[in-house]
Structure formats: structure tokens, C-alpha cells
Amino acid sequence: MEYLGIDVTCAVNSLRHGNFPDKDCLLPLISKLLGYAIVAASTTVKLPQILKILKHQSVRGLSMLSFELEVVGYTIALAYCLHKGLPFSAYGELLFLLIQALILVAIIYYYSRPVRTATWIRALLYSAAAPTILAGQIDPFLFEALYASQHAIFLCARIPQIWQNFSNRSTGELSFLTSFMNFGGSMVRVFTTIQENAPKSVLLGYAIGVATNFTILSQIVLYQKPRAEKEKKME
Numbered sequence: 001m002e003y004l005g006i007d008v009t010c011a012v013n014s015l016r017h018g019n020f021p022d023k024d025c026l027l028p029l030i031s032k033l034l035g036y037a038i039v040a041a042s043t044t045v046k047l048p049q050i051l052k053i054l055k056h057q058s059v060r061g062l063s064m065l066s067f068e069l070e071v072v073g074y075t076i077a078l079a080y081c082l083h084k085g086l087p088f089s090a091y092g093e094l095l096f097l098l099i100q101a102l103i104l105v106a107i108i109y110y111y112s113r114p115v116r117t118a119t120w121i122r123a124l125l126y127s128a129a130a131p132t133i134l135a136g137q138i139d140p141f142l143f144e145a146l147y148a149s150q151h152a153i154f155l156c157a158r159i160p161q162i163w164q165n166f167s168n169r170s171t172g173e174l175s176f177l178t179s180f181m182n183f184g185g186s187m188v189r190v191f192t193t194i195q196e197n198a199p200k201s202v203l204l205g206y207a208i209g210v211a212t213n214f215t216i217l218s219q220i221v222l223y224q225k226p227r228a229e230k231e232k233k234m235e
Contacts, residue, residue, distance in 0.1 A: 030195075031191065031192045031195030031196065032192075034188050034191065034192055035087075035092075035192045035196075036092075037188075038092075038093050038185050038188050038189065038192070039088070039092035039093045039096070041093075041181065041185065042092070042093030042094075042096040042097055042185065043096045045093075045096075045097065045100065045178060045181045045182065045185065046097070046100035046101065046103075046104055046178055047100070047178075048175040048176075048177040048178045049104060049173075049174070049175040049178040050100070050103060050104055050107060052173055052175045053104075053107055053108070053111065053173055054107070056173060057111065058111060058172075058173055059107075059108050059111045059112055059172075059173060060172040060173050061164065061165070061168060061170055061171055061172015061173055061174060062108060062161070062172055062173055062174065063160040063161040063164050064105075064108055064109075064112060064119070065157075065160050066157050066158065066159075066160045066161040067101065067104055067105050067108055067157075068105060068122060068126075068157075069153050069154075069156055069157035070101050070154070070157045071098065071101045071102055071105055071126065072126065072150075072153055072157075073150050073153040073154040073157055074094055074097050074098040074101055075098060075126075075130050075133060075134065076133065076146050076147060076149070076150040076153065077091070077094050077147070077150055077205065078091065078094040078095060078098055078134065079133045079134045079135075079136060079143075079146075080143065080146075080147040080150070081094065081202075082134070082136065083136045083143060084199070086196070086198060086202075087196065093185065109123075133146070147201060148201060150205065151201070151204055151205050151208055154205060154208055154209060154212070155208055155212060158212035158213075158215070158216065159212075161174075161216060162212070162215055162216060162219065165216070165219040165220075165223060166219070169223055170223050170224075171216075171219055171220045171223050171224055174216070174220055176217075176220050176221075176224070179213060179216050179217045179220055180217060182209070182213045182216075182217075183210065183213035183214055183217050185209075186206050186209035186210040186213050187210055189206040189209070190203065190206045190207060190210060193206055
């Protein structure tokens with residue numbers, strides 16, 4: 001008995017006999033359900049950040065490089081999961097995160113005008129390479145190397161933002177809700193990745209995400225409250 005690729009036979013049979021499903025039966029089921037929950041939540045995870053920028057018409061405190069690298073990381077991760085044939089519940093959010101990240105970068109470009117020539121060159125290089133990578137039309141060895149590098153890419157994507165927050169003692173227009181959902185999603189993905197028996201490299205990527213997203217979330221909590229109080233006193 002399957003629904004959306006979720007085998008509920010074990011759980012249903014246990015409940016019919018008046019027994020609570022055992023660990024080996026329950027954990028895979030929970031993993032699948034959480035996986036689809038993450039995919040559903042990912043459709044709006046960056047919406048709070050997008051709306052905050054549009055509301056204030058400002059990208060103050062946001063690191064353009066961080067968001068650009070995030071797009072590159074999502075592209076490589078999505079392409080790798082597609083290439084490996086993992087179940088949609090194990091990586092589906094990457095598709096929605098990539099779409100939203102592209103929209104976010106476009107908005108940051110708009111509110112950062114005039115955009116430097118180097119920025120346009122980076123955008124053109126990505127536009128040229130992304131379709132080939134997503135189609136998996138590259139050498140398998142290079143594909144593995146790219147995926148291995150995406151962990152470093154995601155780490156490097158967070159470092160400029162973390163450093164900028166620390167230097168400014170402010171998180172600017174960073175959205176608490178988006179950062180919180182990023183952190184929560186990474187935590188859940190560590191669990192589902194273990195249950196799906198995905199490659200260890202995939203697990204490492206989500207573990208890095210937990211650490212870096214927690215750091216940014218902590219900075220928002222530490223820096224935004226004092227700033228809000230300061231602005232209130234100045235009014």
C-alpha cells in the first residue's frame with residue numbers, strides 16, 4: 001500500500017492489530033512524511049526575505065556574493081540528486097529553493113544599481129553553464145568533483161554574510177523567518193538523508209547547512225534587537 005511513494009503497509013498492519021508501529025517501521029515513514037513536508041515548505045521559504053526587501057526597497061546588510069554562491073550551490077546539488085536518481089522527497093526542495101534564489105538575486109541586482117561589470121559577467125557565466133550542469137551533460141568525474149565542491153560553495157556562500165553581519169554588528173534586511181526555516185530545513189534534512197541512505201557527501205552538505213544557518217540565525221537574534229531599541233530611542 002503506497003501513497004506518493006510512501007509505503008504505509010507496515011504501519012497500517014500494526015495499527016489494525018492494536019499495536020504501535022515499531023522503530024524499523026515508523027522511522028522510514030516519518031522520514032518520507034518529513035521529506036514531503038520540507039518540499040512543501042520550501043515553496044515559500046525565501047518569500048519572507050523577498051517581501052522584506054520589496055517592502056523596504058533596500059538590500060542593506062545583504063552580501064550579494066553570498067546569494068550568488070547560494071544559487072550556484074543549489075544548481076549543483078539539484079543536478080547531482082537528479083543524476084543519482086534519488087527520490088523526489090529527498091531533494092525536491094532544491095528545485096523550489098533554486099527558483100526563489102534566482103528571483104532573490106535578481107531583486108538584489110535591481111536594488112544594487114548600478115551593477116558592476118564583474119557582476120554581469122558572473123551572471124552570464126552562470127546562465128551559460130547551468131543548463132549543461134542540470135542536464136548532467138558533463139564528465140562523470142567532473143560531476144563528482146563539482147558536487148564535492150558544492151559543500152565548499154555553500155560554506156563560502158554563508159561566510160561573507162556572517163562576516164558582514166559581524167563587522168556591521170547588524171543583520172540589515174536579513175529575514176529572521178527565512179533564516180529560521182533554512183535552519184529547521186537543514187536539521188530535518190540530516191534526519192531524512194540518513195533514513196534515505198543517501199551518499200555521505202549529501203549528508204555532509206546538510207550538516208554544514210545546519211552549522212552555518214544556526215550562526216546566521218544567532219546573529220539575527222543578537223544584533224537585531226539592540227538595533228531596534230536604538231532606532232526607537234532616536235525617534
